Amino acid sequence: MANNAAAHIRVLIVDDFAETRENIRKLLQFESDIDVVGMARTGREGIALAKETKPNVVLMDINMPDMDGIQATEIITKEVPIAQIVIVSVQSDTDYLRRAMLAGARDFLSKPPPADEMINTIRRLGEMSRQREALLASQPALSGPGGGARGRGGKVIAVFSPKGGAGCTTLVTNLAMALKSGDNKVMVVDANIQFGDVGVFLNLQGKFNLVSLTERADEIDEEWLQSVLTNHTASGVKVLLAPPTPEDAELVGAGQLKKVLESLREYYDYILVDTASVLRDVELTVFDVADRVVLVATPDIPSLANIKKFFDLIEKLEFPPEKMLLILNRVDRRGGITAANVEETLKHTVRGQILLDDKTVLASINSGVPFILSPNARQLAPVPGIFELAQRLKDDFNPKETAPAADDKGRKAPAKQSSLFARR
Ligand SMILES: Nc1ncnc2c1ncn2[C@@H]1O[C@H](COP(=O)(O)OP(=O)(O)OP(=O)(O)O)[C@@H](O)[C@H]1O
Ligand SMILES: [Mg+2]
Structure with missing residues (x-):
């Protein structure tokens, strides 16, 4: 079988309708x-069979019971890098197609697929699969389990405020969207374990949450x-939702959470972590x-007073100061305490500023749509500050000429009299 069969294009059909599977199979049986x-x-079955049979081409339905074709596509492209995936679906709206392409699909056929078009597509992608196979064979490092996806070396970005209501969740949800681009992988972990509301901010519900991962912290795999x-x-x-009730927070142990976050680095480029305004082990x-x-x-003074206490604490704990990025949210263009005032008081550089815009932010939270995704985002006051912060983080992690992170240690704000707290 080996020689002859090796030249054949191996096709896997994934569809929940027996009739569709059978029709496609019959159409293909005459192609030698x-x-x-x-x-x-x-x-799920598609993933298991893809791993087992290593197909060159997968014909993938979108709507299926346990896991949809887009998620399955995402996993198969990682686990079986030679597999080229064609979405075969009645769903032809652009949002679905865009998501399918982002997940790694190569092409799209409408349902029922016209025979000629399907066969041509399979041959074309079969050829691509062969080329990919040859490339992988010449680069053994890429052909290990999970292909290039293992060890992405993702960056964990926590967002914290020692005072509640400062805008952490607003920032996490919008910053995640600002960091998402092209084919990078971004996720949010809601580690505000008692009162996490990332799901509310993004209008998301899910069966699973942080507890589902922490309780299996040692066995995390892509699937x-x-x-x-x-x-x-x-x-x-992608979002890892907070535990559903405050009582469930008890189920999240610090040690397990650490393991979860470390594992997520393997699969995501940016892991944003929302936190509660308390200091516990977690x-x-x-x-x-x-x-x-x-x-x-x-x-405002209460917020800055708490930030000051926080800086004092982390100094005692010998926490690396270069990890910290102090930013100001709700900055009012019309006046009030400025970044320069803050730097003077706290002796720390302000690394970003997000403007105040009550109407935009409130409407966005209430509708569950981050304002950064609004059609008129460019005109919204808080948006530029968020994009600048996203860019700063990207530059910090991928320094071009100089490493910007270094200036936190070296460049402190001028050591003048602490003017803001002086009033007390
Ligand atoms: N730039 C901004 N301009 C105007 N309002 C803002 C801005 N950022 C946040 N807010 C408002 O501040 C409130 C608190 O925001 P958010 O829930 O994001 O803060 P948080 O730090 O996550 O709070 P919590 O302590 O409850 O977790 C919200 O009502 C939001 O509308
Ligand atoms: Mg919050």
Whole structure:
């Protein structure tokens, strides 16, 4: 079989309708260069069969019971890098197609697929699969389990404020969208374990949450991870929701959370972590794991007083100061405490500013749509500050000429009299 069969294009059909699978199989049976090597009824079954049969081409339905074709596509492209995926669906709206392409699909056929078009597509993609196979064979490092997806070396970015209501969740949700671009992978972990509301901010609900991962912290793999994360369709950002009730917070141990965050680095480029405004083992662990902690202050005395206490504490704990990115949220263009005042008082550089805009932010939270995704986002006051912060983080992690992170240590704000707290 080996020689002859090796030249054949191996095709896997994934569709929940027996009739559709059978019709496609019959259409392909007369093509001497095409072998149907498997037929699966669900996304999960499709993944298992793809791993087992290593198809060149997968014909993938979108709507299926346990896992949809888009998620399955995402996993198969990682686990079986030679597989080229064609979405075969009645769903032809552009949002679905865009998501399918982002997940790694190569082409789209409408249902029922016209025979000629399907066969041509299979041959074309079969050829691409061969080329990919040859490339992988010449680069052994890429052909290990999970292909290039293992060890992405993702960056964990925690967002914290020692005072509640400073805007952490607003920032996390919008910053995630600002960091998402092209084919990078961005996710949000809601580690505000008692009162997490990322799901509310993004209008998302899901069966699974942080507890689902922490209780299996030692066994995280891509497939399990994908079924536990909730997809934010409009952006492609994935979300690990907070435990559903405050009591469930007890189930999240700091040690397990650490393992979860470390594992997520393998699969995501940016892991944004929302936190509660308290300091327990969980928060300290998040800071410990994080590559950057975005410290959110608002320009008012109570917030700055708490930030000052926080800086004093982390100094005692010998926490690396270069991890900290102090930013000001709710900055009022019309006046009030300025970044320069804050720097003078806290002796720390303000690394970003987000403008105040009550109407925009409130409307966005109440509608569950981050304002950064609004059609008129460019005109919204808080948007530029968020994009600048996203860019700063990207530059910090991928320094071009100089490493911007270095200036936190070296460049402190001028050591003048602490003017803001002087009033007390
Ligand atoms: N730039 C901004 N301009 C105007 N209002 C803002 C801005 N950022 C946040 N807010 C408002 O501040 C409130 C608190 O925001 P958010 O829930 O994001 O803060 P948080 O730090 O996550 O709070 P919590 O302590 O409850 O977790 C919200 O009502 C939001 O509308
Ligand atoms: Mg919050």
